[in-house]
């Protein structure tokens with residue numbers, strides 16, 4: 001085995017094989033197949049150093065998505081950086097449910113509130129090129145990344161900055177409102193575990209009981225929906241009943257929830 005080859009440099013690095021392979025593919029800009037065929041050939045010193053730096057950051061717990069600079073969502077590659085939440089597979093049920101709601105509407109108007117990397121808004125815009133999609137966030141960093149993703153993926157999305165509904169023009173009404181807001185309670189132990197330690201706190205927690213942003217989004221929906229329009233909100237595993245209540249108290253009808261891939265009630269929605 002060559003001493004400066006990926007195979008030799010990976011020995012005893014303390015990471016799972018799949019992660020080692022993904023880091024090398026990223027550093028060398030090669031496919032998995034190429035790496036398997038050439039992993040005993042020497043690499044340049046800068047590439048060896050780059051791999052070792054990434055391996056150290058990974059051992060310290062940094063999410064793979066931030067190290068690689070991207071994460072796949074709804075079959076599209078989204079650039080991510082520490083300023084935005086890493087899109088989760090759980091959120092795909094929100095996009096799929098939203099797309100089903102607007103299936104029969106020509107040129108629907110859709111808004112994604114708190115867009116982060118743009119994952120929800122851009123996925124809707126790519127699936128429904130006739131839709132007029134707006135995405136908002138109060139974070140400058142998030143909006144820059146979301147705008148870059150829309151450009152790279154060639155999605156037609158209008159971006160606006162501001163606090164929830166205040167970011168929108170006063171007279172704008174939508175067929176569909178989608179949001180995956182911060183819903184973890186302040187002090188929840190999960191905030192100091194795993195990937196969450198590295199993600200922006202303002203994307204994860206409302207700084208209170210976890211229901212504050214969900215309550216604002218539910219309460220403001222009737223004034224922002226077209227007749228028959230729907231709002232769907234992602235929430236925590238134990239918040240479905242509370243969110244259905246918030247939607248009903250806001251004056252919306254037919255509040256219901258849908259389960260994610262793990263069978264957990266992950267999103268709730270209602271109609272005007």
Ligand SMILES: C[S@@+](CC[C@H](N)C(=O)[O-])C[C@H]1O[C@@H](n2cnc3c(N)ncnc32)[C@H](O)[C@@H]1O
Pocket residue numbers: 084085086087088091113114115116117118119120136137138139142162163164180181182183202203204
């Ligand atoms: C859980 S992340 C969701 C990101 C993205 N939509 C996704 O699903 O991957 C919540 C997002 O809401 C944004 N946010 C938090 N508070 C907000 C507020 N008051 N007004 C607008 N956006 C807010 C955060 O910056 C963050 O991007």
